[in-house]
Structures are given as C-alpha cells and as structure tokens.
Amino acid sequence: MINFTEAILVIILLSVLFSLGSTRLLALVRIMVLQGVAVSLIPLFLKDHGTLGSGPIIFFQVMILIKGVLIPALLYLAVKRVAIKREIEPFIGYHASIMTGLVIILVSVFITNHLRLSLPTGQATLLIAAITTMASGFFLMMARKKAITQVIGYLMLENGIYLIGTALTKHSHTLYIVEFGVLLDLLVGVMIMGIILNNINTAFDDVDTTLLGRLKD
C-alpha cells in the first residue's frame, strides 16, 4: 500500500510549489500550516527510527503545536491587525517563481545524487525535499517585497533545516535540543516582527521592505 513517508514528502513538496505560486498572503499562511504539520510528522514515519519514547512524543506534539498553530496564528494576527494588503507583491513574477521552483528541485536531485551520503533507502527523497524546501525558502525571502513574506520564507527555510536534521541523524537528543532552540528563536522572531510591523504601521503607512531601504544613510 501507499508509503506514508513518501506521501507526506509529496505533500511537503506540493506545499513548497503552491507557496511559490500563491498570490494571497492568507493562502500562503494556510500553506505554511500544512507544511509545518507535515514536516513535524515526518520523523514519526521514518522506518529506522524505531519506537519512540515518551520524550520525543511530547516533543513532536509541541512541534506540531508551534509550527501548525502558534506561528501561523501569529502570522494571521499580523496580517489582520496590521491590515496588510492581501496581495503578495513579488519582485520576481509568479511564472518565473514556479519555473525557479522547477530548477530548484532539479538541482536538489543532482545535489543529492552527488553527495552520495549513505542514506537509508527512501531517505534520499527526504534529502531532496529538504534541500528544495530550504532553497525555496531562501527564494521566497529574496523574491517577495513584504516583510511578512520574508518571515514566511524564513519559516520555510527552518522547515527545510529540520528535514535535513531528521534525514541525517538518528533519534539523538542533541537534534531536538538544537531544533527546539531554533524553533523558539523563530517564534520570538515572529512575535518581534509582529510588534515591529505593528509599530511601523502606526508610524508610517506602509510595510513594504523596499521603503525600508530608504532608512540607510
């Protein structure tokens, strides 16, 4: 029957692709919910990770909570409270973004084949998905105007890093500690962004990063 790891990886890749092509901020936030949950579920289905103790289980629940609920909720609030326009304003158009997505996955397949890591079977896809997610996160940060989309891009980058972590390590606790740290950083980052955006919004009329460029001396 259908292999769940692969199915989830496919969903992650789908979410990456849709995020590159999405034109609405809220849709992008929803996609991030899907991606966050899918990414947090991945370790549960990896075959060689064996049975999980209660510690990791709790960890995963917290992960899902943060990635699937907390961060998106904060993003949602930011979009709503700051009254950011619904449209994502791209530097690089949607068609070109999708095409970039194709190039990214092509390159990540070649990188994965090139690395020749001794991965367990089935985890090569994991690595491909991870690299694709990371690179697309970077791309989103580069190619979109708004500050909030940059945070989303950062979130995607983090998802990719987490996937690489799960691909390369067994269930060692160090991974979780590092990952948890990063996640908390991210959470704080999102909160700070929300506050700053809010303040910028009250002080100025716009939250466009191109305008922030004027602050340079």
Next chain:
Amino acid sequence: MDTFLLSLIVLFAGGIFSLLTYRQFNLMKGAYIAITAIGCLAGLFSIMTPLQEPSVVVTFSRPWLHLFTLSFTLDALSAFFLIPIFAVCPLAVLYSFHYMDKADRKGSTGVNFFFFNILIASMALVATADNIISFALVWEIMSISSFFLVIYDYQKEETRRAGYIYFIFSQAGAMFIFAAFALAYSRTGSYDFAAFAGMPGTIKIIVFFLALVGFGSKAGIFPLHMWLPHAHPAAPSNISAVMSGVMIKMGIYGIIRLYAVLDVTDLIFGQTLLTLGAVSGVLGVVYALGKHDLKKLLAYHSVENIGIILIGAGIGMIGIASDNMVMASFGFAGGLLHVLNHSIFKSLLFLGAGAVLQKTKTRHIDQLGGLIKRMPITGKSFLIGSVSISGLPPFNGFVSEFLIYYGAFHGLTLSGSSFIFTMFGIISLAIIGGLAAACFSKVVGVVFLGEPRSENAAMAVEAGGTITLPMIILAASCLVIGIFPDPFVQSAFSGMRAIKVLVPVTAPEVAIVTANLALAARLFLGMLLFSLVLRKIFYRNKVIERGPTWGCGFTQPTVKMQYTATSYARSVINFYRPFVLIRDSYSGISRIFPGRTTYETRVDDIAETALTDQVVTPILYLLSKFRWIQHGHIQLYIAYIVVTIIVLLLFL
C-alpha cells in the same frame, strides 16, 4: 548514377534555354517548365534504386584541374534528401507560370529561371558530394544561385537589404564550414569524407561544432536564423517555397552527413543538437506568433520546424550514445521524415501565401480576411497545410512528430542527464505543437475566415490554374503521407543506414508502428465521416437560416471589430516575454475632444536586436574610424596594392 547525371544535364539545359529564349515569354515559360519537370522526374527515377536497396552505393568521380578529384556518391541518405529536391522543385516551377507573369520583366524572369535550375542542380550535387572539394564547390554554387533568386525584385531597397543580409550569413557560414574542412584536411591529409573517421576524438568535436555553425546558419538554427525572416518575404513566393522547403534542409543534410562520416558516439553531439532544436523550435514559433507579415511568419515557422528536425536528430544521437537503438532509430527516422514533410507543407504554405499576395497585394494579415470564400482552392489547401504543419493527425506533420515522440519516450529509461535532456525534448515538442496550432489557427482564421478587412481582400479572386494545381498536389500528399505512412517511414529508415554506428530496428517492427498510426488516422477519418452523417441526419428536412453574426447585443458591428491577429497572439507572446521584445507606443488621449490617436506594437527577435546592438553597432563605430583609408584617389589605391604585394612577398 547515369540517370542522375542526365537529369542534372537536362536541368542545366532548361536553365540555358530560358536565358536564350526569354523574348518569347509564354513559350519560354511553357517549354522551360516542361524541361525542368522532365529533368526532375528523371532525378526521381534515378533515386528509386538506392532508396529501395540501401546497400547499393554508386559513385561518380572525375579529376579537376589536375589537382583535385570531384567525387559524388549516391547512397540512401543522399537519395532521401533528393526526394524533396526533385519532388517539390518542379511544382514550384509549374507555379511560376502564372505567378511570374510580369511581361515587362521578361529578361529578369529568364535569369531567375536560369538560377532556379542551377539551384536545383547544385542542391542535388550537395546532397551527393563525397569529398571536401566537391562539397565546397557545389555548396558555394548553391548559396550564390539562391542569392540571385532572392534579389529578383532588386529595384526595391528592402529586397536588396534582404539579399545583402542573406549573402553575409551564407558566406560567413560557409567560412565556418571551410574552416572545419581545413582543420580536418590538416589532420587527415585526404579530401575524402571517408577519411574523417580516423581523426582523434577532440578534433572531431571541434570539426563538428565549427561546421555546425555553418550548417546552422544555412538551416536557420536559432540564433543564426536572422536571414530567414528577411530573405523569404523579399524573394518571390515560389523561390521562398523552395528555399524554405528544400534548400535550408541542406544544412540539416550537412549536419547528419558529417555526423555519419565522423563516426562518433559522444553524448555531447546529441545534447547540443537537442538543446539547439528545442530553443529554435519554441522561439521560432513564438516569434512567428508575433509576426503579422504572412511570409515573415512562415519564415519563422521554418526555424521552428528546423528545431523539430534537430530535436529528432538530437534524440537519435543521444540514443546512439547511450546504446538505445529503438530511441536512436525512431529519433532519426522522425527527424528525416520531418525533412520531407516540412518540404511539402512549407512549400504548400508559401505557395498559398504567394497566391494571396498576388491577388490582394497585401502582406499584413490584419488587412486580410474572408479569403476562403473568394479563393476556395487556395483557402482549402492552405487549411490542409496549416493543419499539417501544426503536427495534427491525420496529416503528415503528425507522423514525423509521432516518430520523434516514440523515440524520445523510449529514451526515458535512461538515467541522469540523458533523461533530463530527453524529457526536455518531449516537453518542448509538446509546447511547439501547441503553439504551432495556435499560430496557424491565427493565420487561417484571420486571413481566410471571417470578413475581409480591406478593399483589396474583398476584391480578391482565385488564382490561375498553374498556381492552384501545385497546391492541390501538395495538399493531397500531406493527407496521403498521413494515411499511408509506411513507405515514407521505411524510406526514412533506409536513409539513415548511412550512419554506421546505428543499428536500426527491423522493417517489420517499423511496419507495426506505421500500421498503428495508419489505423488511428483511418479511425479518426471514419469517426469524422460518422459525425458528418449524423449531422446530415439531424439536419434532414430542416432549413438553415442565415443571419448576421451575434454581436452580443451590439447591433452595428463592422468588420473592423473582428479580432485581429495582433490581439489574438498578444497574450501568448506576453507569456514568453523575457525572450521576446514587445514594444508598444500609444499616443494617448490628451484633450477633451480627442484627435487622432495611434497605437503601434511591434514584436522583435532578441537575437536580432542583440546582434544589432552588441555586435554590429560597435563594429560599425570602430570601422568608421578607418574611413580615411577610403578617400577616392586612384593613385593612392594603386599605392595600396603595391605596398600589399611587397609586404606579402616579404613574408611568403
């Protein structure tokens, strides 16, 4: 070989005849057409044997200037490329009876006919040339004679410019070919093509790519295609039909022949050709969509079809390199068959465009319309040509595209970069097919359907008998190849026996594929017949009323409101924006009672603009600094000559 030589002599005699007797205009044209037709038929007869028995190879050679040997060989690959030459050219010649009817240009028409036959004969010789010297000689004759054909309307500034561009491209291309040959000669010390196989691998690659530039500029591979959209509209339509349908295929012949004699199996050849093919194909058709001059549009479609042929050849070469013979055979077969198919439908379309041009005096398609009611035969055959060139079943264009697809799909089992390239090839073929259909629905719809957009189009009448007859023959052959593909596919298969590393799939296996294709084509025709009968039954005892087109509530429609070709193509071109330069200029509305407003849009070729801006302009600027050398005093010129001779003597 004797019949072949005889046919060339007859063709040459026909050319001389037209030069001598041009004063009796109609008589000359009639007799010239008859002689040329006989020559071509003899040529067709002479290639029957090598096509059917590919093992038979006949050679003809004679010494020349006591130094070189001119040697010509007729094998299956040559024979295959000779089919379009001998089959399409006589139709174009027949077409010229009513087309070249300007009584005040008797002399230039005679000269034109003379060069036409020289072109036919030289193309036939290019396809059979067997060593460096003979190839270079006939290649140049072909380029020069076609140049004279292009500048038939030399009084027009535009035509002279087009001829000039064509001349530069063909000579620069020939330079690359000669450089490649010189390099090969310096390595092998022999003029024979057969000796090429003995060269070291890296030299082979350099030779191939040097020659590829030359052959590519003749064939019209992107970005060396720039002469096509200039030369084709400038030349008379029967000339463009032969140049686009037949002559540019000599570039393809050169590439395939060189690949065969080099006897190589590296992956790089196939990958390069596939990439070039995909780029030429997609961009060719996108530019074609953007052009609204009927003949310019067809010229860009030649670029597209050359792209398809190259994709086929590229798939074939990748197949050879990775030892996948099914892929290799079908890729090459598709490419070769497309050479024949393209020569048929492209010449049909150019002849049709010529008829439209002659009767309406309008090249811009946005001023035409409704011609299918005024020129029914031209319209119907143009429609068939359009469906064929879009690669739609049950016509011939589909057969060759199907073979390429078939080969490419069998190459999908490869791994790594070959898989990516094959996939790239398939996707670009699909995109090309879709875009070609879009472009030709535009042409047919705007030129032949709807209502005439100008006085000229409304006054058009059907062209003369010798203009429509070749079109009918060509349109019929499009359908015949589509429904009975087997003999044509088999001859393409026998044609590629010249490539020694290739082990083609056996004839019965090919027969299964072609039988399936034929089955599908006939099923479709059967279903079409069924639907037509069904429609007849439903309309029995019913009157079909006539009324105006539904204007969606608007009651005063004019013909100007019809959708134009420009708007039709605009959204597609916009999509490919980074590769296409679109320039709009709109005067805008300034006052309360607006005056005359204008809107202009033009679509430009990036290769051409890049060449003009990055290469030609700087070079012209540089050269203008040396203007002082050119001062007009004959004494100083003599001094130049003397100085040059002395310097040369010192260094020799």
Next chain:
Amino acid sequence: MESYLSLAIAILAAPLFPGIILKVKAFFAGKKGPPLLIKYYTLAKLLQKGSVYSNSTSFVFTLGPTVSLASALVVLLFFPFAGADPLFSFHGDVIVLFYLMAIGRFFTVIAALDTASPFEGMGAAREVFFSTLAEATIFTILILFYRLNGSLSFAEYFTGENPISLAGASGALLLFAIVSLFMVLLTENSRVPVDDPATHLELTMIHEVMILDHSGPDLALIELGAFYKLFFYSAFITHLMYPFTLAHGISNGVIFYIIIAIIYGAVGMTESIMARYKMNLVPKFILTSFALVFFAAILTMGVFQ
C-alpha cells in the same frame, strides 16, 4: 463483448454526470437544482431545432462541431473503461489521442474565427493560449507514467501486470499526477476556476463564447463532444485512484461509476467554493499543474524506482 458493453455504457452515460455538477452547485447554493437528466433533455431539445448560420461563415463553421465530436469519440474507443479491454489499443496511442483532441480544438477555434465576431475571436485566443500550456502538463504526465511502468497506451497503463494506481509501488508520486490532472481537467473542460460556463458576460468566457453562433444540432454535437471529453478526463483520474484489475465485471463497473460521480462532485464543489481566476492568473494555475507533475517526474530519477 465486455469491451463493447463498457464502451456503450460510457457513451450513453456520459451526459448524465454533468447533471451531478449542477446538483452539487445547487446544493451549495441552497437550491433544488435542475433534474439529474437535464443534459439529456437539453440534447433532445437541441436536436429538434433548426439552425441560424451567420452570413460570414463558410464550410469551416460546420466542421467545428463534427471534428470535435469525432476526436472525442476516437479517444473513447481507446480507453479501458472500468478495466475492460478497449476496442483498439497500441503502443503509443496516448500520443495520438492527445493530438486528436488538439485537432478537435483547432477546428472549434477556427470555426469560432469563421463567424467574424470579436467576442468569439477573444475566446479562441484564450482557448489556444491555455491549451498550449496544458499540453506541456499532459506530456509531462505521460513522461511520468512511462517512467513508472514503461508503457505508452491507456490499456497498458491500467490493465497490464503493473497498473499505474495510487495503491501501486510509487503511489505517492501519483498524488502529484492526480492533482495536476484534475487541474488540467478543469482547464481543458472550461470549468471554474479557469472558465465559468455559467457566466452571463461574453467578455469573461472562454469556451462558451467560442460557440455562441452555433445552434440546434450543431450545438448538440459540440455539447456531446464536451461531455465525452470531460468523461474521458474523469475516467483517467478514476483509474489512477483505483486499480480495476482486482475484481471483475459488475463490481468494477459499479466502483468505476461511483468514483466518477465523486470526481464530478469534486468539480461541482470546486465551482461552488472557488471564484473564477482573473485571466492573467490562469497561466499561473496551469503552470502550477505542470510544475507538480514535473516534480514527480524528477523524483523518479534516483529515488522512487
């Protein structure tokens, strides 16, 4: 025998399912909706009528409906409905069939241009543009399928030893294929979010505006062709979701038509909960479908084998 029977049922049943779409839409709108057999009634009504042709038209105008119907019919002959062997099948038939559908489109388009109407020209331009993009998606799907089981015909895809389906070896990749094929279905059959068949403004239509001037039996033939096309795409997706090689005969047929009904229901649901895209967003939609299946094809390279 089974082949003839399943083909006959498919041909007869195809106009039934668009009724489901209407029912689902009516349900979402809180209405009762037209009867399930509405499309049969429409066809019968149209066939009884006569026609009015525009003065501008030529014989091409009458070729539009017939060629599109013929191409849709040929496709049905090659498709293994509910796992029954199709009447005809050969290695490579998918390529021919998708090109046959293209010729149907070509003639619909030029029939639209034949009327000299500005609106129909606009619809035709959109139709050809979007279909060039959809063609790339379709051929990438074929590439994916060839990678998965090395075949090039519908019969080999779905009735061979190693059928392509969600339950098969690399089923996960088919998620991509199913999603993108559904997007192609919406595009090629002019459904929301690409085109709205129920809109009232000609300027915003794609397919419907092209056939404005067709009436009576001509329109009936076009409609019939459109039903078959939609039915074919839905059957294609159905086969991807469920392998019909497991059981035989009746049960296969029942499952097949249930899944088909679900897919039509999904189309209806999409139409109810989504708005139509702006025209300039449609290429992005199709490009996404292409990217999806391209991802899947790339993933076959080292991994899912």
